[in-house]
Amino acid sequence: MIDSIESQPIESQPIESQPIESQPSRWLLLIHQVPPKPDYARVKVRRRLQSIGAVPLKRTVYALPASEQSREDFEWLVREIVELGGEATICEGTFHEPATDARLIGAQRAERSREYGEIAAAAQRESGDVDRLKRRFALVSGVDHFAAQGRADAEAAIMALERRKAGSDTGTSPEGGMQGRTWVTRVGVHVDRISSAWLIKRFIDQDARFRFVAPKGYRPEPGELRFDMFEGEFTHDGDRCTFETLCRHFALRDRALGIIAELVH
Numbered sequence: 001m002i003d004s005i006e007s008q009p010i011e012s013q014p015i016e017s018q019p020i021e022s023q024p025s026r027w028l029l030l031i032h033q034v035p036p037k038p039d040y041a042r043v044k045v046r047r048r049l050q051s052i053g054a055v056p057l058k059r060t061v062y063a064l065p066a067s068e069q070s071r072e073d074f075e076w077l078v079r080e081i082v083e084l085g086g087e088a089t090i091c092e093g094t095f096h097e098p099a100t101d102a103r104l105i106g107a108q109r110a111e112r113s114r115e116y117g118e119i120a121a122a123a124q125r126e127s128g129d130v131d132r133l134k135r136r137f138a139l140v141s142g143v144d145h146f147a148a149q150g151r152a153d154a155e156a157a158i159m160a161l162e163r164r165k166a167g168s169d170t171g172t173s174p175e176g177g178m179q180g181r182t183w184v185t186r187v188g189v190h191v192d193r194i195s196s197a198w199l200i201k202r203f204i205d206q207d208a209r210f211r212f213v214a215p216k217g218y219r220p221e222p223g224e225l226r227f228d229m230f231e232g233e234f235t236h237d238g239d240r241c242t243f244e245t246l247c248r249h250f251a252l253r254d255r256a257l258g259i260i261a262e263l264v265h
Contacts, residue, residue, distance in 0.1 A: 027063050028066050032089075111148075124160075156250065
């Protein structure tokens with residue numbers, strides 16, 4: 001059963017978060033109660049909440065940005081909780097103060113960043129299982145609702161591991177999961193942006209498709225990679241322009257590219 005409510009701000013400790021360009025207008029809340037027995041019930045529910053990217057608002061209240069997928073995830077979880085002998089209700093609403101949105105978004109970003117970091121660290125070990133890491137990356141990125149930091153590093157680390165295992169870590173031909181992707185950037189043509197598109201097509205993803213979108217308010221589709229735009233997977237990093245960032249991430253060490261990178265910069 002799904003109720004619709006307008007929720008008041010919840011008092012909690014502030015969570016540091018990145019600047020937020022846009023926030024969801026509505027949230028789904030799962031309010032649940034799990035019986036103390038069997039012992040594994042609470043652990044099972046907690047792990048399921050983590051796997052779908054839900055973040056705690058209170059001890060037994062978890063939130064997801066409102067969407068059809070979020071609703072379906074919560075409805076399946078409600079069924080599991082009831083089968084375990086517990087109770088659960090799904091509510092949809094908005095918060096009256098932006099600070100509550102910021103706390104939830106910050107918590108979600110922090111958790112996804114932690115998971116991306118674990119994936120990258122595992123990929124840097126020679127014994128890493130490429131297929132397992134790819135599956136885990138797909139699960140984490142699938143519930144990364146607010147563009148957490150670390151995604152590009154995790155993906156690049158997996159690709160580097162794959163090249164090492166294949167014995168072809170030449171640094172000039174990224175392969176595997178980067179082929180045939182949709183690359184998204186801002187409308188309008190400027191030096192860094194168009195040069196980066198050329199670099200992607202020529203050296204990173206020969207089957208790349210490009211999509212040009214408005215600079216604000218765009219939410220990436222699953223599998224899309226953003227470059228030279230706010231919160232993009234590949235964009236300015238410190239004093240590096242996007243072209244330089246791409247060369248660094250994909251270990252493109254061709255001397256000619258180094259000269260081009262200086263010109264673009």
